[in-house]
Amino acid sequence: MKFLIAIGSKEFSETTLELGMRVARAFKASVTIVYVGEKISAFSTSEVLMAQENLENWELDRQGVDVLEWAYNYLVENDYISSSAEKEGFIGDKLVQTDDDRCEVFLEGKHTQEVGLILRNGDIIQQLRDEVKRSEIDVTIIGASKKRRMIHDLIQYIDSSIFVVKNYDRKRTYKMVLAVNDAPNTKKAVKYGVRVAQAFDLEINALTISNTKEFRDNYKKASAWADTFLRRAGVKHSINLEYGKFIETINLIAGDDHIIVMGSSTRSPLTKFFTGSKPLNVCEKCNCPALIVK
Amino acid sequence: MLGLSNQALSNLLYWVTRKRWLIFAFAISLFLFYVPSPETLSPEGHRTLIIVVIAIILIVGEVIPLPAVAILILILEVILGIDTPNGVANSFMSDAVFFIMGSLMLAVAIVSQGLDKRLALGIIKMTGNKTWRIVFGFVSISAILSSFIGEHTVAAMMLPVALTLVRNTSTDQKVVHRLATLLLFSIAYGCAMGSIGTPSGGGRNVIMIGYFSEFGLGNISYLDWIKYAYPMLLLEIPIAVLILWMTFKPNQTILDSAVRKLKVNVTKAGKMTGNQVMAILIFVAVFLGWVFLSPYLGLGIIALIGVFLYLSFGLIEWKDINRNTNWGVIILFGAAISLGIQMKETGAAEWVANQSISIMSMLVDDIGFMRWFISVFLTGLLTNILSNAATVAVLGPVVLDMGGNPIILGLATSIASAFAYLTIVASPTCMIIHSSGLVKSSDYLKAGWKLFIMSMVLLFIISNFYWPYLS
Numbered sequence: 078m079k080f081l082i083a084i085g086s087k088e089f090s091e092t093t094l095e096l097g098m099r100v101a102r103a104f105k106a107s108v109t110i111v112y113v114g115e116k117i118s119a120f121s122t123s124e125v126l127m128a129q130e131n132l133e134n135w136e137l138d139r140q141g142v143d144v145l146e147w148a149y150n151y152l153v154e155n156d157y158i159s160s161s162a163e164k165e166g167f168i169g170d171k172l173v174q175t176d177d178d179r180c181e182v183f184l185e186g187k188h189t190q191e192v193g194l195i196l197r198n199g200d201i202i203q204q205l206r207d208e209v210k211r212s213e214i215d216v217t218i219i220g221a222s223k224k225r226r227m228i229h230d231l232i233q234y235i236d237s238s239i240f241v242v243k244n245y246d247r248k249r250t251y252k253m254v255l256a257v258n259d260a261p262n263t264k265k266a267v268k269y270g271v272r273v274a275q276a277f278d279l280e281i282n283a284l285t286i287s288n289t290k291e292f293r294d295n296y297k298k299a300s301a302w303a304d305t306f307l308r309r310a311g312v313k314h315s316i317n318l319e320y321g322k323f324i325e326t327i328n329l330i331a332g333d334d335h336i337i338v339m340g341s342s343t344r345s346p347l348t349k350f351f352t353g354s355k356p357l358n359v360c361e362k363c364n365c366p367a368l369i370v371k
Numbered sequence: 372m373l374g375l376s377n378q379a380l381s382n383l384l385y386w387v388t389r390k391r392w393l394i395f396a397f398a399i400s401l402f403l404f405y406v407p408s409p410e411t412l413s414p415e416g417h418r419t420l421i422i423v424v425i426a427i428i429l430i431v432g433e434v435i436p437l438p439a440v441a442i443l444i445l446i447l448e449v450i451l452g453i454d455t456p457n458g459v460a461n462s463f464m465s466d467a468v469f470f471i472m473g474s475l476m477l478a479v480a481i482v483s484q485g486l487d488k489r490l491a492l493g494i495i496k497m498t499g500n501k502t503w504r505i506v507f508g509f510v511s512i513s514a515i516l517s518s519f520i521g522e523h524t525v526a527a528m529m530l531p532v533a534l535t536l537v538r539n540t541s542t543d544q545k546v547v548h549r550l551a552t553l554l555l556f557s558i559a560y561g562c563a564m565g566s567i568g569t570p571s572g573g574g575r576n577v578i579m580i581g582y583f584s585e586f587g588l589g590n591i592s593y594l595d596w597i598k599y600a601y602p603m604l605l606l607e608i609p610i611a612v613l614i615l616w617m618t619f620k621p622n623q624t625i626l627d628s629a630v631r632k633l634k635v636n637v638t639k640a641g642k643m644t645g646n647q648v649m650a651i652l653i654f655v656a657v658f659l660g661w662v663f664l665s666p667y668l669g670l671g672i673i674a675l676i677g678v679f680l681y682l683s684f685g686l687i688e689w690k691d692i693n694r695n696t697n698w699g700v701i702i703l704f705g706a707a708i709s710l711g712i713q714m715k716e717t718g719a720a721e722w723v724a725n726q727s728i729s730i731m732s733m734l735v736d737d738i739g740f741m742r743w744f745i746s747v748f749l750t751g752l753l754t755n756i757l758s759n760a761a762t763v764a765v766l767g768p769v770v771l772d773m774g775g776n777p778i779i780l781g782l783a784t785s786i787a788s789a790f791a792y793l794t795i796v797a798s799p800t801c802m803i804i805h806s807s808g809l810v811k812s813s814d815y816l817k818a819g820w821k822l823f824i825m826s827m828v829l830l831f832i833i834s835n836f837y838w839p840y841l842s
Contacts, residue, residue, distance in 0.1 A: 118433065127479060132530065135531035
């Protein structure tokens, strides 16, 4: 599997990086870390490129390289990449321009297989979409944004599972809310949920929410299947059937001390665009990390 | 849905949301096409204005590549019957386009010589280690150099000097934020102010000179332009330093250790190489050519001679020029100039000028002030969201058709297009300093609005009380 972790700054990306790496480790996934810098006006692309190349003559890093270097050092210090290769290190001034708006940091030795460090410039959704497509990414991990449109666009247009790291506190003890229903992506979500739960030693609350008091047979079947799967996986869990509005109920139960895992919506993209979807609304309104499995 | 798979539909939706400005431009052009032409505007003029509207929307929105916008302008000029294919081709290529092409190539050639370390040493020798003197040096050198060699060339050379000083002061960005902002804006605003000084300071100046000739208003020589514009440049420097200092006053008033480290760094570069000497000599020759030979050869051809010499003496490789020259911008400016010429030929420029004056006359009685205000204020605003050369290419014909003294209005428009202080996208220099990651977008407004107003007032005084004596 391939994971993509998007980081923005040293100050705000540490929790995203930590959570992302722990999840990636649980999946034994290869990781690419990407920094997306601001879009450069088309009137200035060549001029900015020329100025940035000139900086290299002065041994000055272009914007974003310092953040990638910090991320790299963080991975080494926390043993996310092999310490035997530690000395082979980060060579920030060896950027390989792989595309007009994409550079790759050259890492020597074994580290090049363990982690990819990418510097991109432009519209963040476009850049993440391109990177996901180019590297065939399975899960994109990103910190929460205050912009409503950002979460919408991530879930609507990025062709991978999305893990939004929102309000994560490493000192807090987390549990997991795993949304279970009869949607096609539920089984995949349960499998992902198990991996994450194992990585963090979390207790899973497999939650089925019905908007009527009568639970459909399909919901009951899905819940029973999840119970069997979780038991076989040896994960501590509970099975719960709740009645109420989906978004409010799941967010109420999740609070700020759960990680939400749910499948993506199977509604038509057009319907999702105009009326939204459950995963989108959950991501917007929740106060904790949420993994939307596609 | 429509026989499309969910993936295809998702891709389509993505395209629509990203290209909404393109769709808006298409819709508005269709609407304007079917609106009857005003009585005082020819059908060709009407159609030309539709292209102007489309071009502005697409340039501001940046939804399609700039060369695509340029190509669309040329296609529409022919398809909408504004001119013949040969007529459009003739208006597309001019000395101004040669100049823009040549100056962008010269910039690549000059930056690649590594002269920035000499420049750094020169500045530091002059200014010493006091921060305010360094800021004064940065603004002055950036302004004076960019009046001759193009602002982004100077910004690319000055950027590492400023960043080295900042890094040598502290690696903690919080500690040096104000210092970094101050030094970087000294470069960006110094370059913007300097670009008005001579015709070679910016492509827009050459575009305006081209329009003077096209409109039969006579030729402005290189030295004539300096007489008009340089006093304003020199007056702006100390005022800009004061504004920048008051806005971003740093915690560090002396950069003793940072300056010493910079000196050590640049002295490692050793003595000036033969190539560097040759590069300077060629540029001096180009400059002398602009001053003395431009009436005969044109500014653009002289710039291209410089490029030819750099290439012939092996001072730069063609692949480097090819890689670092913004060809899209060159094509776009060619198309914008072509559109400007069509605006004049079809009477669209005159119609817009008359409409602007009649609207403004409801607010202000003084027609002279009104003309000045439209040309300068509108240009100043547009240049901050469009591009300074594109602004002059589109507004130039309108301004020259507004009546009054067209030379003064034309020069004022060209100079106002350098007031690109307010936004990141206003000019390549603003973008270059932003790419360092040390200045925030809100910083542009903090000092920018003060400089904008100062420049407007100064231009008003100079154009009303100094230029009339030169005409």
